[in-house]
Amino acid sequence: MTYWIAADWGTTTLRITRMDGTRALETRESDQGMNTLTREQFEPALLAMAGDWIDGPTQVIACGMVGARQGWAEAAYRSLPCTPLDSGLTKVTTQDARLDVSIVPGVRQLKPHPDVMRGEETQIAGILAKLPEFEGVACLPGTHTKWAHLSAGEIVSFRTVMTGELFATLTGQTVLRHSLSGDGWDEDAFLAAVSDALSRPETLIAKMFELRAADLLHGQDAAIGRGILSGLLIGAELAATKPWWMGRDIVITGSDKTTRAYAAALTSQGLNPKILPARDMTLAGLTAAKGT
Amino acid sequence: MTYWIAADWGTTTLRITRMDGTRALETRESDQGMNTLTREQFEPALLAMAGDWIDGPTQVIACGMVGARQGWAEAAYRSLPCTPLDSGLTKVTTQDARLDVSIVPGVRQLKPHPDVMRGEETQIAGILAKLPEFEGVACLPGTHTKWAHLSAGEIVSFRTVMTGELFATLTGQTVLRHSLSGDGWDEDAFLAAVSDALSRPETLIAKMFELRAADLLHGQDAAIGRGILSGLLIGAELAATKPWWMGRDIVITGSDKTTRAYAAALTSQGLNPKILPARDMTLAGLTAAKGT
Secondary structure, eight states: OOEEEEEEEOSSOEEEEEEETTEEEEEEEESOOGGGOOGGGHHHHHHHHHGGGOSSOEEEEEESGGGSTTSSSOOOOEESSBOTTTTOOEEEOOSSTTEEEEEOOOEEEOSSSOEEESSHHHHHHHHHHHOTTOOEEEEEOSTTEEEEEEETTEEEEEEEEOHHHHHHHHHHHSGGGGTSOSSOOOHHHHHHHHHHHHHOGGGHHHHHHHHHHHHHHHOOOHHHHHHHHHHHHHHHHHHHTHHHHTTSOEEEOSOHHHHHHHHHHHHHTTOOOEEOOHHHHHHHHHHHHHTO | OOEEEEEEEOSSOEEEEEEETTEEEEEEEESOOGGGOOGGGHHHHHHHHHGGGOSSOEEEEEESGGGSTTSSSOOOOEESSBOTTTTOOEEEOOSSTTEEEEEOOOEEEOSSSOEEESSHHHHHHHHHHHOTTOOEEEEEOSTTEEEEEEETTEEEEEEEEOHHHHHHHHHHHSGGGGTSOSSOOOHHHHHHHHHHHHHOGGGHHHHHHHHHHHHHHHOOOHHHHHHHHHHHHHHHHHHHTHHHHTTSOEEEOSOHHHHHHHHHHHHHTTOOOEEOOHHHHHHHHHHHHHTO
């Protein structure tokens, strides 16, 4: 059997790809993420979406929050330092005998600070499959951005910064929502705020309300406000993660828009990040996991 | 007529007090804040709550978001520097001829950064009514904490930090809600985090996700997590507002619990803040406004 299914099963999204060996044939996506499903609902959700791809014994390799305690089956964290895929996969017991489902375990860090990842280890495996000799830092921007120090094929340490969730929450749930609506984006305001936050990161928390006041007093455009807030948050993130990226080679792996913002911010600091698309890295990682 | 009504009418709460001259007789509170009312609903809301206090011509002095553009009547901002109550009150036209309603205008700052307040200027008037010679900084903690530099009876400059809203949003709307539920509070964790954030404010944004990871990996108690998050935010706020409070006399005027947290944080930095209760300062400020 050369056909198999690669499943990127996160908190809010399920994305499955029909694979022929290392080649992606078709991808489907739904909002049946981990947080919408009880344990018994994972298998029906998968069958409902991939049913016509399954005409015999079918291997499924999944990564992400599907392996959390609240997921389909808990895939216990491995501890650092480790390669992104060592110690193998966690098998899932299924009702449908045609399914052969395995989940990639997440990774945990106990020191110097507690941290966890689920799904990003698979993207890192994809990065190392594409760039086997890579030494440096992988930046995986998203809801919870990960900065992972990679050396000799291993994840040495990492740091999670919830920048994406902060931006979404501040623009959607706080008083700033009145002044930062829409999806406009001002690049100059963004880069100026990155620089501002990097040089004076201690002012971040005080700068937020300025966005509301600048709208009330000067009618500041929402696109400028959104650029400033994003720049302040990413600039503060770069200030906090300086020990990770300073003087190192950097790969960024994320969605198009977010990746562009991080790349622009890092480039403005004199760095030259390499960009690898997130979905390709996930598939490359799941392909590598299938071979383990 | 010696009886009048003091109204503290904010975004989410309406609190009215029947006054006999400078003496408070009775206070009533409802959730009919500015953001639940259209312009036409303010007068009926007031009459429904205070009806039995109104047996003839009755003066009502109100402060807070009731004077915003979306409020009962817009009370245009005054610009700094100004005394908290100069330039008088904004009269409101009412249907009920017995009512004589006035709103205290808010204050705006154009430089060095844009900022606005509505309601806090009345508390500051109350502080200056109690301590006419006060020179220093008023810290008014709350959803949007204000730091106001007071000199010669005037507000010279101020800074709003949305610390209270950040804490509520992070503990209620983000992934941290799974690890920071309840209303527990660990004072030691709080003070350690204040110190941590003050000495390394650039790490704030990266420390947030640690609270989730520490729960997942070590089962960290929610009360400790809440103490740490509050300490990180207030510590970051103190780092950002250092030019305001450093080496100055400080008055804190807020609710009991929040005031205690700020007082503990400032005391841990060798300061000796004076505490004045928020509701008393609001009434003292509205009483001063009545006399203008």
